[in-house]
Amino acid sequence: MLENFINQFWPATVDGLSLGAIYALVALGYTMVYGVLRLINFAHSEIFMIGTVAALFTITTIGVSAPLGGLGLIGMLILLAVVGMVVSGGAAVALEYVAYRPLRRRGASRLAALISAIGASLFLQQVFALLVIPRLFDRPKEGGRLPVQAPEFVERSDVISIGDFVVRNDKLLVVVSAVVMMVALDQFVRRTKLGRGIRATAQDPETAVLMGVNIDRIVTATFAIGGAMAGVAAALYMMRFEETNYFVGFLLGIKAFTAAVLGGIGNLRGALVGGFALGLIELYGSALFGSEWRDVIAFSVLVLVLMFRPTGILGESLQRARA
Amino acid sequence: MRRAFSRGLVAAAAASTLVLSACGGDDNTSGGGGGTQTTTVKLGFMGDLTGENSGIVIPPRNGAQMAIDEYNATNPATKIQLVPYDSQGVPEQATALAQQALNRDKIVGLVGPAFSGESQQVGPILEEGKIPSVSASATNVTLAEKGWKYWHRILPGDRIQGTGIGEFIARALSAKKVFVIHDNQDYSKGIADFVTAALKGKGVTVDTDVIDPEGSDYASTINKVKPAAPEAIFYGGYYAEGGRLLKQLREAGVTARFLSGDGSLDAGLAKGAGGTNADGAVVGCPCLVDPTGESNEKSKKFAADYKAKFNTAPAIYSAEGYDAATAFIEAIKAGNADAEKINTFLSTIDVQGVTKQIKFGPNGEPAGGDVFVYEFKGGSYTLLGNSKDAKVG
Numbered sequence: 001m002l003e004n005f006i007n008q009f010w011p012a013t014v015d016g017l018s019l020g021a022i023y024a025l026v027a028l029g030y031t032m033v034y035g036v037l038r039l040i041n042f043a044h045s046e047i048f049m050i051g052t053v054a055a056l057f058t059i060t061t062i063g064v065s066a067p068l069g070g071l072g073l074i075g076m077l078i079l080l081a082v083v084g085m086v087v088s089g090g091a092a093v094a095l096e097y098v099a100y101r102p103l104r105r106r107g108a109s110r111l112a113a114l115i116s117a118i119g120a121s122l123f124l125q126q127v128f129a130l131l132v133i134p135r136l137f138d139r140p141k142e143g144g145r146l147p148v149q150a151p152e153f154v155e156r157s158d159v160i161s162i163g164d165f166v167v168r169n170d171k172l173l174v175v176v177s178a179v180v181m182m183v184a185l186d187q188f189v190r191r192t193k194l195g196r197g198i199r200a201t202a203q204d205p206e207t208a209v210l211m212g213v214n215i216d217r218i219v220t221a222t223f224a225i226g227g228a229m230a231g232v233a234a235a236l237y238m239m240r241f242e243e244t245n246y247f248v249g250f251l252l253g254i255k256a257f258t259a260a261v262l263g264g265i266g267n268l269r270g271a272l273v274g275g276f277a278l279g280l281i282e283l284y285g286s287a288l289f290g291s292e293w294r295d296v297i298a299f300s301v302l303v304l305v306l307m308f309r310p311t312g313i314l315g316e317s318l319q320r321a322r323a
Numbered sequence: 324m325r326r327a328f329s330r331g332l333v334a335a336a337a338a339s340t341l342v343l344s345a346c347g348g349d350d351n352t353s354g355g356g357g358g359t360q361t362t363t364v365k366l367g368f369m370g371d372l373t374g375e376n377s378g379i380v381i382p383p384r385n386g387a388q389m390a391i392d393e394y395n396a397t398n399p400a401t402k403i404q405l406v407p408y409d410s411q412g413v414p415e416q417a418t419a420l421a422q423q424a425l426n427r428d429k430i431v432g433l434v435g436p437a438f439s440g441e442s443q444q445v446g447p448i449l450e451e452g453k454i455p456s457v458s459a460s461a462t463n464v465t466l467a468e469k470g471w472k473y474w475h476r477i478l479p480g481d482r483i484q485g486t487g488i489g490e491f492i493a494r495a496l497s498a499k500k501v502f503v504i505h506d507n508q509d510y511s512k513g514i515a516d517f518v519t520a521a522l523k524g525k526g527v528t529v530d531t532d533v534i535d536p537e538g539s540d541y542a543s544t545i546n547k548v549k550p551a552a553p554e555a556i557f558y559g560g561y562y563a564e565g566g567r568l569l570k571q572l573r574e575a576g577v578t579a580r581f582l583s584g585d586g587s588l589d590a591g592l593a594k595g596a597g598g599t600n601a602d603g604a605v606v607g608c609p610c611l612v613d614p615t616g617e618s619n620e621k622s623k624k625f626a627a628d629y630k631a632k633f634n635t636a637p638a639i640y641s642a643e644g645y646d647a648a649t650a651f652i653e654a655i656k657a658g659n660a661d662a663e664k665i666n667t668f669l670s671t672i673d674v675q676g677v678t679k680q681i682k683f684g685p686n687g688e689p690a691g692g693d694v695f696v697y698e699f700k701g702g703s704y705t706l707l708g709n710s711k712d713a714k715v716g
Contacts, residue, residue: 008546
């Protein structure tokens, strides 16, 4: 058992980080919306799914004659990320308009918004399975539930190779891109006027209104940014796996939400820490006990962390602490 | 002549009471040849005809339809009408449809249900209603262990399939080290366990790991396969996950031969694996998919007729659907027009079908148990032969 772990330590570390990077980006959407609205946006997993479909459609439309490596790959990734950000961000804003804003206006309870979120999630899944995927990818109606593959556009090669420590280009790109996006977002929220508005609303919505913050605008911005991050995650996912399906967000959404809670929900840096931690725990746990124990171990660790630190690794809200 | 006539009359009378009591006898087609009155009996076909997995249920439906059309074209005294029941593979839906088939349509037999899950639920209903069934594709082992008297299937269960594939890996690939992966669903774990047992019986070293069918990142499994350096990898599960797993294995530089069972016998495996990753993958199945008709004369004729009728080559289970319907047709030809008599006839039936000798054991299992292996190349698969003597290139 321990021997397995030692043998697989480096591969597990690399894979854990690259998996965790995607968790972290998706976790941002959960954490930002929770920070501002105290709402768990369960339809966020579908925002991610929509991003993967958009990215896949883009590659299929452009078409690639040969797998891309080096700069070509980076260029393609940037293009996919931009498409993903626009589509997922737009979808998140639309979702807020349709599913949450009317409830918020009427002062419905948070529980009602939660049900609305679950409903929106199921609705989007089925609409994509029944209508969007068959239409976009020219399939018979019953083909909408099967995975859709992209043409192979990634030339995979090892960029670092020191003994057991081998890093493949796509895995490295995932981690680097995720960290860059996180840092950019963190700076944005800390330094810009809009960021200050977001922090103010998270801290105390009523006082924020009195100080002249337009709450509706802040909420829209929050959904747009969270969605855009899911769009980047979708582009990275597409590069890693080159396929998607209508159900792709489900498990990933649960894991990302777990990562958000693990790191401290409402806390941007917590999402990063939680995502990487969860990815590593899953891979180390699988190496030690076998892949079937992956989720058991991940959630056991989550429960343990929450027992000793109920607000997660970094505490609930950075916005609050630093305000 | 006289004898045949009176026998036909008895059968017709029995059948017409069934039909009349059902829905006013508008299915009772009269006319035909020579002034004898022909009657029609109803045979059901149950399975997922419009849902997610309809791709593997429509071919056996076509096969059954073809067998019945051929039979009806001979102007028999008792014609057969195939009634489709679209269960979408959902057990709850299947049980409701089974009640409808029994009480409203008064079927005399059922081809299906297609899947094991729905078979588990529909079995007791058919047993109580004393309606014989022949499934063309349900392969779960426990179905044969229920003691059902009216249940049959035309192809052997997962135990025979798993053992056949396991022995094939040990013999044809002479592998000494095999990695077995499954996705923890009933079917997948079952077949993986039978393959593992067969391999161990041949003295092969087996490592195992499990993937999550809802996840898409199989890195932890691949990290285990790589250092184990197996000569072959067997995956128990369906093609969507199988293709994804194969893609990630090849991307990680694992070149060992990939094998799987009937759940992965679909061009979707190659699509999911991407590029040429699936080339050389070998998939076993108790079913015979033989579009070029290499295996026997009957199969050759079947393939040609099927292609002419449906304008597409026979696919998975189409020949089994044909054989399942043939079992009922033989029973009706022999003058058995009610469910009880058909069931008695099925226990002694012994005729050559397209895929095998149609003959059932007392538990409803087919008497013959061949497993066929197929090799993927360029996005589709071709028959290699019987797992007992097939060779890989």
